[in-house]
Amino acid sequence: MPSSPKPPTPEELHHHVTKMGGRDPHEEHRTATPLELLFDLTFVIAFGLAASQFAHALAEGHYFTAITGFSFACFAICWAWINFSWFASAYDTDDWIFRVVTMVQMIGVIVLAIGLPRMFASIEHGGHFDNGIMVLGYVIMRVALIFQWLRAARQDPSRRQACMAYVVAITIAQIGWIVLIFIDFSLLVTFIMATALVVVEMAGPYIAERKFGGTPWHAHHIVERYGLLAIIALGEGVVGTVASLSAVVDGKGWTMDAGLVCIAGVGLTFAMWWMYYTIPSAHVLHVHRERSFIWGYSHMIIFAAIVATGAGLHVAAYYIDQKAHIGAVATLMTVALPVLVYVGAIYALYTYMVQEGDRFHVWLIAATLVVFAVSIAAAAAGINLTYALIVLMFAPIVTVVGYEFLGHRHQAEALERDLEKSGTVH
Template sequence: MSEPTSIEPHPSAHHHVARMSGRDTLEHHRTATTLELLFDLTFVIAFSLAASQLAHLFAEGHFTAGLMGFGFATFAICWAWINFSWFASAYDTDDWIFRSVTMVQMVGVLILAIGLPPMFESIDKGEHLNNGVMVLGYVVMRVAMVFQWLRASRQNPARRQACIAYVKAISAAQLGWIVLIFFDFSLVVTFAMVVALTAVEMVGPCIAEMRYGGTPWHAHHIAERYGLLAIIALGEGVVGTVASISAVVDGDGWNLDVALVCLAGTGLTFGMWWIYFLLPSAEVLHHHRLKRSFVWGYGHIPIFASIVATGAGLHVAAYYIEHKAHISSVATVLTVAVPVALYIGLLYAMYAYLLRQTDRLHLWLLFGTALVLAASVVAAMAWLDMAMCLIILMFAPVVTIVGYEAGGHRHRMAALERSLHEGEAAR
């Protein structure tokens, strides 16, 4: 009998302290880690609370308060996620220190999520913005983030200036966030401070990446991370579909409307998922790291917001079916149609930005999409059943899918080849 061979321990078999020297930007088979997936679960809660609050206010007809609160909430959620994800793409060591600090950041996300309902309520009542709990959660996350950047600055001397630029921007903004906890400002002043503090934080990445050589983030990895968050956001569409189905079943029992609502909600969510992954994000970012990463990275915030808002619209449709909504059928359909229109329009705009090309085919597809969206609104104006209105809406992303599968894929490949060639020539 042969002697048993010894098994060499895999580098990830333990989680001893590792040097935070930066990841390889050309690392093969770089994928999201299980820790990143666990971290994302906290954003499931945050998105869910934001969507449910938006749906409640929309169903009551409080559109201005709903939009203000939702805009503030989704920006805070997405901004927190973006900061962690880009850092992890560059400096994830997966040692016990990195894991522990990430757990602290997860606690901060949950605190932020808990603060969403009182924030929405304060805006709805026209009071001073009650965002103390939200900002507390944000402070917890940002203090942990500063620790991570300081660690990277010490252990990666070649990129020390870039890391310190992040530290300075976050720390300066952090003082402002803390002020928001202890002082009760008006809504206008608070939103003005949020805009100013966000601008301060954005200065850090701009200086770090463009002036000091940047950080070693991985293009394919970060594109995958954004895709995973898009899927998490799309989960609100599934939740909204279930709410709509439950509303029909509770009202009339199992009937044709149940099947139609199920098909409409699932089909709409599925179609939105399909067209998101037509974006050639990873390939373009790999060849155009600095020139196109900022707009791509921050431009996803309204994309994520429109996805979550679509799920909230499906919640509003459930309220309408249950006769709990205080708005018309047209307004109800618009709560779904408008975010779907924004989502599709933003994807086309992002495609044109990434590839630096506007295709005539895209104009026709957008026109067809607009017709479908308008048809759903007209159907509501004609007092067509809500289930049928949602069925019509379901075909909005299908226009793009059919156009891509019929011939758009050839346009995409040609445009991508030109973009990659330009990237190679610029190096």
């Protein structure tokens, strides 16, 4: 009989201080930790508040407020998550210091989320761009992250230059963000300054990873982390579906419309999830670490499109409940446009990752655009919005069916050619 496994020792059970020497980028069976999953819960709140404010502004027909506020909110949320996740992939020690500092970063995310309604309201009313609370939360997160990078720089001498590149970029950016708290700038000036600060923040990872040897992030682990955030973002689609379904049931009871709304919302969300995992991210990043920048940053568009789709479903709930100040076509567009952006981003990222085009994709994209056109035409013709949503649901399904029918073979062949070009296989 096999011997029983030995119980862990007290030393193994204790979260004592551990040297940040960097994780093994080829570590087997590396998965997301319970702490990372707990950290992600704060982003459920952040995405939820951003989607709620976005949906309300869209339903009122205040498109400038909606798009400007949502864009700013999504960047702040996604960028905060991205910085922590890549650091944790490289230097997660899971000792008590790492855990406590992560808790501080979670507090920063909550503070940032609380500031979202005030930021949207300030855009709505014009004048001063009130992002003070958001920036305060951002600074809390960043100060904690600077501490982590300084710790890594001290304890991992071989990668000190890379770690300090992150420290310098984050510190410079934080000075700029703090200025935005205390000085009353107009929306235009704030936008210009924020753009400059974003460039500074993004320069840090580029310089660290390209010029100074980089950090030991784990390809399969980071891909799993991004996938988990995508699922969290897709949760807004479920929330929007429930809101729309509740509006139908409250007004008409359990009718055919109620069933169709449920099918449309869940089907759309499910198909977007399925479509996301057609990208061979882990396989490619394991071989081509240099493709991580485009892959990682482009996900901000993907995450924003997913959350916006959920917000659009919430706008549909406002419309069904006769609380929206926009028409059926505009309401459908609040769902259709984010889905269109999402589909386009997935195809673009897929093409970049495998480094070649696929003629089959042209046919799939064309079929997808036909689905978009039919759904919008249905709404414009006065057909029940519920039926238009059912048609729209098939937009991502086109890609799912195409991938399962033929696309998976094309992907395998493309990956094989990419490996041959890189010299990985002979």
